[in-house]
Amino acid sequence: MKALQIPSWLSAGVLERYHAGASHLFLLHGNVRDLHVFGGDWVPLREGLERLTRRRAVVATYDVSSGLAFPDADREKALRKALGLKGLLPADPARALVVLDAVLTTERCPAGSVAVVIDYAHSLAPAGASGAAERQNVTTLARWASDPRIAARRPLVILIAPSAQDVSDEVYAGASGAEVVAIPRPDLSARAEFARHLRAQAPELAWELTPDELASETGGLSLVQMEDIVQRARGAGTALGREAIVQRKVDLLREEYGDVLEILQPKHDLSAVGGLEHATRELKEVAEIMRRGQYAAAPMGIILMGPPGTGKSYLAECFARECGMLCVRFRPLRQMYVGQSERNQEKAFAAIRALAPVVVLVDESDQAEGGSRDQGSGDSGVTERMRGSAFNFWGDSSLRGRVLRIDITNRVDLIDAAMRRSGRTDIKIPILMPDEQARRQIFEVTVRKHRLPSAIQDYTPFARRTAGYTGSDIELAVTTAWRFALQGGAPAMTEAHLSAAIDDLIPTARDQRTIDRMTLIALDECRNKRLLPRNADAIRKEIEERA
Missing domain, CATH: 1.10.8 (Helicase, Ruva Protein; domain 3)
Structure with a gap:
């Protein structure tokens, strides 16, 4: 008989392990509600598993809503005959599991002749199960995984849940627990x-x-x-x-995924960035690597570091658009209920794997990582568990070229050193206050980005007038100038409009000593000369003179 065509994850994650005798109970999670190829057809997972087990004499499926079901009358008849059952089969979980337990252990069914599929396993044995009925269900499933008598009967037992985190870990914890198999999104x-x-x-x-x-x-x-x-x-x-x-x-x-990830839609690419030549040059090269699929040369992570208001978040979004990749940002993952924060984090990481290739922006990364590990958290270990899980995820080399994390921070020294090391973060770019040349480029790019009619030929005089302005300050000045032009009925923005806008603008108040400290920290953290701004030495000297 011709072998059934099946998904590669099923062959490698389930059948190879089963035939090797490593496990007989598997928890499938992830992309469980999708269509999958079985025998050349795209069918739902449950139907595909019924096709997979078509040669077994007894095949039963169960979920708390539909109760016990069978692919056909012959499979139901075989179960009834093996157990001597007549009348209606039980639908409630407790009695249904008793029936399934009996068919898994009876010697009336030849070894290797029974298959059981339990859908929505998280409703049967949920994480944090507390009631007596739920605890009994958890114990039953855990025993199925570890009982040598059941293993000797060579059944194939498959549990299905959207996330392994939603199922009690007692079912799959330890070497004798269920084998956990993640079903990926289609490539x-x-x-x-x-x-x-x-x-x-x-x-x-x-x-x-x-x-x-x-x-x-x-x-x-x-x-x-x-x-x-x-x-x-x-x-x-x-x-x-x-x-x-x-x-x-x-x-x-x-x-x-909206509860754990914000899906971004950047409008501009790196051509809409001004005054950051050292950064855009590097990021354009990385974007080209990503577009070509040269994953071995792609960085695992990037840090954009420097004082606030210098355009780090905007630069990261423009980079994502340049790559042509999906761009996401974490939503707050912390919740008040026990275990929910960790489950949210696990869901977010699973989503990122599913969405790859993807750019992940982490704003205020020094706070997102929980600060230094030396700081006490006082949250019963939640921070440490989430931090450890994050380190494992971002250190996974299989993500290289598929998932690119971009940390955005004012204080890179507050990000845990384990996250900043090579293998998790390969590129560190200082994004500092713009000098006169950079400010002129920001004026030009802002006018072009917003497609504003402008009669101004040279923005150098305005760059000289705006020392200490950030890129966001300059953008506000330009858009205000266009507003003044509209109020006056002018067809284009003129030097008079921009001059009036600069006179009107009160730049954001900043602590110069704090900015200087953030600048020096960023310069000291950079590990590649090509990633330093062209005037890095001059910036250091200027800060030393102020000190």
Whole structure:
């Protein structure tokens, strides 16, 4: 009989382990509600598992809503015969697990002839289970994983949950616990194959993209979500274009991950950045590496460091747009309920893996990491556990070229040294207060970025007048000048308008000693000469003279 075509994660994560005798109980989590290839068809996971186990005499599925179910009457008949059951089968968890326990241990079923699939396992044995019924369910599943008598019967038991963190860890903890298998989102080749299938199914739809282009634009989505995009266009009778796809993709990702990640849509690339030549030159090279898929040369992480208001966050978003990659930012993960903070963090990390390739922005990273590990947290170890989990995640070399973390900080010295080391952060770029030449470039880029009509030919005089201004101060001056021009009915911004705007603006008050300290810390942390601003020595000298 011809072997059934199955997903690679199932072959490597489940069947190889099962046939090696390493485990007989598996917890599948992650992309469990998607379509998967079984026998050349795209089918839901539960249906695919029924196809996988079609040669077994007894195949039973269970969830707390539907109760016990079977692929066909023969499988139900085999279970009833083995256990001598008549009448209605129980639906409540306690009695249903008794039936499944009996079929897993009875010698009336030949070894290797039983398969059990429990869907929504997190509702049966949830993390933090406290009630007597839930505790009994947890104990039963944990015993199935470790009982040598059950292992000797060679059943295949599969639990399904959206996240392993939602299931009691007693079920999968330790060497004798269930084997945890993460189901990934479809990669580019899988999405391309499915896109060709969708096109064949909807020939009447106006396709403005090829299947390969559709696959490229839908990175991070499941196949079900890809199908949703096509079906919406089909139902509305509109063309399937790039703009509609991107917007729907963002909407879908916000619906699915919006509680732990903010999905960003940067409007500008690095051409809209002025006055940071040392940074944009390096970031353009990294962006090109990412676009070409040369992952071995890609950095694991980047730190943009320096005083506030110098454009670090804006630069990071422009870089993400330059790469053509999805850009996300963490939402607050801390919650008051026991274990919820860690589960939120785990969900965010799982989402980042699923969305790859992705740029992850971490604003105020010195605070996001919980500061120095020497600082007491007073939170019963939550901070330490989350910090340890973060170190493990960001140190995973398999993320190189697929997930790029960008830390944005005023005080890089407050980020834990373990996060700043090579292998987690490879590029550290000082982003400092702009000098006169940089300020002139910021004026020019701001006018171009906002597409403002301007009669000004040379911004050098205005750059001289704005010593101590940040990039955000200069942008405010330019937009205010355009407002003055509109009030006067002028067709373009003139030198008089910009001069009036600068006279009107009160720059943000800053503590110069604090700015100097942040500047020196950033310069000292940089480990590559090419990443220093061209006037780094002059900046140091100026600070020393003020001191």
